[in-house]
Amino acid sequence: MSTWNRTGPVVVEVDGSAEYLRIVDYASAEALRCGAELVLVAPYSAHASVSPMMPGYSPKAPAERADDALRAAVAHVRHRDGYATELAAVAGEGSRVRVLAHAARKARMLVVGRSRSRGPQRLMHAHTNLTLASRAGCPVVVVPASWKPCLMDRKVAVGIDGTALSAEALEFAFGTAAGREGDLTVVHAGLPAEHAWNDEDPDHSWISRADHLLSETLAPWTGRFPNVRVTRFLSSRQPAAALVHESSEVGLVVVGSHTGALPVDPVARRSVAAMTCPVAIVPHHVTATDHERISAAPRRPARRAGRSDVLTP
Known part of the structure; x- marks a missing residue:
């Protein structure tokens, strides 16, 4: 924690x-x-x-x-x-x-x-805000110029991948939901639809593994914030698409980001650029253990390298 x-x-x-x-x-x-x-x-x-x-x-x-x-x-x-x-x-x-x-x-x-620009300029502005979060070291909340207070402000959504990269995002999401006396939706996306259920061994299906991962990841936080009602959302959408879809139903979406010299994650960048509600970019403070894990990880093709801090499948 x-x-x-x-x-x-x-x-x-x-x-x-x-x-x-x-x-x-x-x-x-x-x-x-x-x-x-x-x-x-x-x-x-x-x-x-x-x-x-x-x-x-x-x-x-x-x-x-x-x-x-x-x-x-x-x-x-x-x-x-x-x-x-x-x-x-x-x-x-x-x-x-x-x-x-x-x-x-x-x-x-x-x-x-949030910039009113579109297309590549919107992505560049999102990239700048991710860089800003990394340098500031605190959550950066990007708010649309059209924002107005509404009942949905009490609802918060956060994307997680079950690793240490999700810790600060979860802390911020739970704390914000508790402060607003609202509900929290935890999003875990990237379900391979064609292999969602394995009839021969359902206990090892993607859904079973994902649900177990969420249970382990959320246990410390649900104990610390018992008054926050949590809804789990498993999705077959790509991580960015799942959070953008959820942004129409909540008042704040929380995503994670790297700090330091690590590259800005393209999934987080797309998510920030496309949100329809305020989005909080929460930097992950990389530890020595994280650096060792990243250095030891095998290199992957570019298509598979876009794994988000908190939004990976």
């Missing part, structure tokens, strides 16, 4: 747009729920751009625009929640990933918005 104790503030990115205030609303609700400080962070570049189509236009300095965005976000939170939340606001010069990762180094979570 993981002993990673997530404390500290809830950090949220601010970009100055009106639609991004919904992302701030999500972060503010999480801060209120867990009694944490809310830290608003506005990354900015030191180099301003001037449009050649507007020769007489002199835009504000990037630092000034960042300060304006923070003031608007603080006023929005105060108008909505009064002084129930402790607030801090920080403008940081540099790349988005560097500034946010630095601000979230002691945070319990970092909240960012």
Whole structure:
């Protein structure tokens, strides 16, 4: 069982747009729920751009625009929640990933918005957020700009593979479900439909093995969070497709990710890019044992190498 104790503030990115205030609303609700400080962070570049189509236009300095965005976000939170939340606001010069990762180094979570882009650009944005989670070391919650509070927010889903790579994701998923007094759906996908049941030896079927794996993996967490109602979901879909399908029925989907120099998992990247609800990217803190296991594992063809931290069959 993981002993990673997530404390500290809830950090949220601010970009100055009106639609991004919904992302701030999500972060503010999480801060209120867990009694944490809310830290608003506005990354900015030191180099301003001037449009050649507007020769007489002199835009504000990037630092000034960042300060304006923070003031608007603080006023929005105060108008909505009064002084129930402790607030801090920080403008940081540099790349988005560097500034946010630095601000979230002691945070319990970092909240960012989801890009409205499509296709390859959406995948690239998902890749950036996975990298951000790896560098920040805390869960990164990616929230659609269209998010609004609803009854489904009480429902959480998490994908697991039964290995140590699932530990932090499970911890976060159970803790979030308990904090929301909601239900948790545990997804284990990749069932080979043509071999789902072995009539000659049903005890060794994929379903039997998967159910046993889930029982062993969940036992410590169900004991620690007895009030969380857990539903097991075994699926013949590919892992990413199974979680994306589940995202239409829950308020948060939790996926795992690598930290350090390990490559970003393509299954997790596709999942993050395609979710229809907020998704929490929870980094796995790789141990020496994990490194030994990865180094000793035989290399596989590229088609089979896309095994997710928490979403593998």
